[in-house]
Amino acid sequence: MLIHVLNGLVYGGLLYLVAVGLVLIFGLRQVVNFAHGSLFMLGAYVAYATIAIAGFWIGLLAAAIVLALLGLLLDRTVFRQLQDQDPIVTVLVTFGLLLVLEDFVRTVWGRDNLTVAVPQLLQGTVDIAGASFPIYRLFVIAAAAVIGAGLTIWLKTSRVGLYVRAFAADPVTTGMQGVDTERVSASVVAVGAGLAGLSGAIASPLLALSPAMGGSILIESFIVVVVGGFGSFSGAFVAALVIGQLQNFGIVFVPSIASMVPFLLMMAILIYRPEGLAGKAS
Amino acid sequence: MSLLAFRDVDSFYGRAQVLRGVSFEIGAGERVAILGRNGVGKTTVVNTFLGIASLGKGEITLAGKPSGRIRNYTAARAGISVVPQGRRIIGALSVKENLVLGSAVDRKGSWTLERVFNLFPILRERQDTSGTALSGGQQQMLAIGRALMANPALLVLDEPSEGLAPVIIDELADVFVRLAGEGTSLLLIEQHISLVRRVAQTYHMLSKGAVVESGTLAELTDEQLKRHVAV
Ligand SMILES: Nc1ncnc2c1ncn2[C@@H]1O[C@H](COP(=O)(O)OP(=O)(O)OP(=O)(O)O)[C@@H](O)[C@H]1O
Ligand SMILES: [Mg+2]
Numbered sequence: 001m002l003i004h005v006l007n008g009l010v011y012g013g014l015l016y017l018v019a020v021g022l023v024l025i026f027g028l029r030q031v032v033n034f035a036h037g038s039l040f041m042l043g044a045y046v047a048y049a050t051i052a053i054a055g056f057w058i059g060l061l062a063a064a065i066v067l068a069l070l071g072l073l074l075d076r077t078v079f080r081q082l083q084d085q086d087p088i089v090t091v092l093v094t095f096g097l098l099l100v101l102e103d104f105v106r107t108v109w110g111r112d113n114l115t116v117a118v119p120q121l122l123q124g125t126v127d128i129a130g131a132s133f134p135i136y137r138l139f140v141i142a143a144a145a146v147i148g149a150g151l152t153i154w155l156k157t158s159r160v161g162l163y164v165r166a167f168a169a170d171p172v173t174t175g176m177q178g179v180d181t182e183r184v185s186a187s188v189v190a191v192g193a194g195l196a197g198l199s200g201a202i203a204s205p206l207l208a209l210s211p212a213m214g215g216s217i218l219i220e221s222f223i224v225v226v227v228g229g230f231g232s233f234s235g236a237f238v239a240a241l242v243i244g245q246l247q248n249f250g251i252v253f254v255p256s257i258a259s260m261v262p263f264l265l266m267m268a269i270l271i272y273r274p275e276g277l278a279g280k281a282s
Numbered sequence: 283m284s285l286l287a288f289r290d291v292d293s294f295y296g297r298a299q300v301l302r303g304v305s306f307e308i309g310a311g312e313r314v315a316i317l318g319r320n321g322v323g324k325t326t327v328v329n330t331f332l333g334i335a336s337l338g339k340g341e342i343t344l345a346g347k348p349s350g351r352i353r354n355y356t357a358a359r360a361g362i363s364v365v366p367q368g369r370r371i372i373g374a375l376s377v378k379e380n381l382v383l384g385s386a387v388d389r390k391g392s393w394t395l396e397r398v399f400n401l402f403p404i405l406r407e408r409q410d411t412s413g414t415a416l417s418g419g420q421q422q423m424l425a426i427g428r429a430l431m432a433n434p435a436l437l438v439l440d441e442p443s444e445g446l447a448p449v450i451i452d453e454l455a456d457v458f459v460r461l462a463g464e465g466t467s468l469l470l471i472e473q474h475i476s477l478v479r480r481v482a483q484t485y486h487m488l489s490k491g492a493v494v495e496s497g498t499l500a501e502l503t504d505e506q507l508k509r510h511v512a513v
Contacts (some may be wrong), residue, residue: 012470144471157348162375162382162383163383163386165374165379166372166374166375166379166383167372168374169369169372169375170372171372172334172354172370173354173355173366173370173372174365174372174383175332175333175358176332176354176358176364177358177383177384177386177387178355178358178359178386178387178432179354179355179383179386180353180354180355180509181354181355198347223369
């Protein structure tokens, strides 16, 4: 039982790190980024390539940094231009970006599944309540918790965090206080993309790497964002944990409909509580 | 030195023109009012130097320098702080965070969180509540405090009396007079004429997006007021 909860936490933690990037990019650029799952995928591949040369930890770092830089580039060339566009345009453009990134990875690394080994330090299992549980999975839970907490502290206590929250609530007023909102937005998109890359790297030993691997995490993190109430960080946190658990218990107890459960939850939320779990009822 | 000057400014929202050839200038230590009926373009004057409305023909100088391309931070960094119409307090932030947001430009000066709290003690008491949980008058104090946190050379007040009780308006008038006494220049946009007469020295009357009269408040007659402002 506890093992299932832990497995749910592994998935929920990764979902949170991806979903929070979507929330940030939507909050500041009003862009729903369909390419976000591809950033996760690209992070896993960057980690794969770097780990082969420089080892696991440098691989994680490289994935975060490369994807953050790509985030800056995308913000300048794509998201900034899209921020005042019709939502349908942003969907089409970021969906196109998804295809471009997948093709890029297919060209560089091929279409075969690749695997990343668990680092020496984190191999093996531990006994938890009589069952064995991989140490690497515990590491994923801990990493997601630390990164999530760090992000929250950054948003709540730093000056840039204050600008980010202010800008997400009222860009015009934030701008007239003298905040360089373009710069704040660019750094936040970089953070969101970097987090997606980092979570792809962290997940890489658990998954088979393929150019299409971003698809399911994208959809599930969209569900997290919707269930959490669009644009809410705490809502996304709760929703990621709930969906991680649902997904996992679903696979264990009702495998035939497990993949539907998150969609059912999203539909129920959209119909009966469209402001999301954390949103205020209007 | 000129803190803010408009020279023959035309200004637009999209393709809709609002300001037509507006010129005025505010120097250090001056207290200037912009008057006019609802919808004549008073707020648009502010929105133009904030970059919210777009500048067509004409020139704006901020702190004596041509504005160039106006970015959202241009005016604030040139020492111009705005207390916007409707106050625009951010409810997602606490009272204290709203104030800290005001210090984003990092200009030197004597205004600190502590000094703003001394000016408006209620803000100290309620510093951890949401900015929009305050009453209208308190929110106006917060908006003024937020603007002061930037240590402005010129404080722009867009209809600060709107929706407030007469006693609060009197209190705010005292604050404005005090700020002026300390050397802060003021641009006051108001329809509450007794507030204007207490605070400002000179005025520009706007009508249909153009300045139709300028002068000192001492010379401004009730007759002229009736013609251009609903009293
Ligand atoms: N953001 C905007 N986009 C388009 N048109 C606008 C915008 N803001 C104002 N307008 C229009 O510009 C004109 C001038 O508006 P403005 O807000 O400057 O008037 P005002 O003198 O400040 O009025 P009030 O006393 O009611 O505040 C009005 O016709 C208004 O409808
Ligand atoms: Mg107005």
